[in-house]
Amino acid sequence: RGVEQAVVKEILTPTVESLDTGKICLDSKVLQAADPDKLNLLEGVIRDLIDLEYPTKNGNKIEARTEQEKKDLRKLNDKLNQLTSALKGLMNEAVKQILDREMKGVVDGLKTLLDYYLSLLEEGMGNIAPNLAISFSRSELEIIDSIPEPKFKFEAGFAIIEGTWLEDVEVTELKRTLFLFKRKVKTIKQETRSSDNAQLPKIEDINKHWLWQKNQAEIEIYSQVADWFICQMNKFIKKVESSQKEIVDRYQERLDKAYDQAQLSLQKDLSIWNPLHQEAKQLKENIKKAGKVLR
Numbered sequence: 539r540g541v542e543q544a545v546v547k548e549i550l551t552p553t554v555e556s557l558d559t560g561k562i563c564l565d566s567k568v569l570q571a572a573d574p575d576k577l578n579l580l581e582g583v584i585r586d587l588i589d590l591e592y593p594t595k596n597g598n599k600i601e602a603r604t605e606q607e608k609k610d611l612r613k614l615n616d617k618l619n620q621l622t623s624a625l626k627g628l629m630n631e632a633v634k635q636i637l638d639r640e641m642k643g644v645v646d647g648l649k650t651l652l653d654y655y656l657s658l659l660e661e662g663m664g665n666i667a668p669n670l671a672i673s674f675s676r677s678e679l680e681i682i683d684s685i686p687e688p689k690f691k692f693e694a695g696f697a698i699i700e701g702t703w704l705e706d707v708e709v710t711e712l713k714r715t716l717f718l719f720k721r722k723v724k725t726i727k728q729e730t731r732s733s734d735n736a737q738l739p740k741i742e743d744i745n746k747h748w749l750w751q752k753n754q755a756e757i758e759i760y761s762q763v764a765d766w767f768i769c770q771m772n773k774f775i776k777k778v779e780s781s782q783k784e785i786v787d788r789y790q791e792r793l794d795k796a797y798d799q800a801q802l803s804l805q806k807d808l809s810i811w812n813p814l815h816q817e818a819k820q821l822k823e824n825i826k827k828a829g830k831v832l833r
Contacts, residue, residue, distance in 0.1 A: 562588070
């Protein structure tokens with residue numbers, strides 16, 4: 539977990555510092571080793587935010603009155619959302635590399651554990667029924683599903699609310715003088731105009747929110763890994779139970795067959811010995827009768 543947190547820090551910290559200072563500085567080891575396209579996307583978005591003066595405007599209330607100001611405000615919001623998308627891509631890539639590396643050890647260890655368990659089963663069943671030569675196929679170990687994927691999500695946009703403002707407008711009106719003459723008089727009137735209003739998020743608040751979202755994603759990853767491990771064990775146990783049932787069924791089949799063969803042999807023997815037995819009994823009776831006659 540410490541390695542993972544360090545990787546996340548090496549992505550978030552340079553990003554926040556670049557926004558805070560208005561100077562792009564994405565030189566951490568993790569970012570430099572990242573996919574060039576993803577890194578270029580992040581750098582481009584930060585540059586656009588700097589051009590839109592976000593480093594100096596962050597935390598301010600903005601009232602966009604002109605069409606250009608409204609356009610810039612919407613663009614600023616879009617760029618902040620694009621920034622989170624770029625961060626998500628880099629974060630998922632970096633953490634997946636760590637997860638793959640760590641999970642490889644987990645998978646290897648799990649296979650070793652399961653193989654040892656199968657060996658113990660074979661030994662135990664061999665002691666009970668040595669003539670069966672029971673063995674489990676190691677295909678039971680080939681049940682490992684693909685490992686969980688990290689799914690980091692970040693947010694940084696802001697709400698744009700439609701508002702109004704009063705603009706002083708100079709108008710010319712005809713007014714009568716004391717002598718009833720009309721003349722042009724310039725006056726100031728206020729007219730209602732529309733505006734787009736927004737509270738730009740502070741960089742430090744965005745960073746805090748990102749860290750919170752990062753922690754939530756980590757909790758989800760750990761939960762997925764735990765569920766994955768339990769799932770692998772359950773699948774293994776089910777396959778072993780199925781194999782055990784097949785072995786017992788085969789053993790029972792052999793016992794039934796041996797019993798049937800014994801029964802057939804017994805019937806065959808009886809078919810031979812029963813007539814002889816009857817003849818012996820008859821001979822015995824004849825001898826008794828002969829004895830009586832001799833007396």
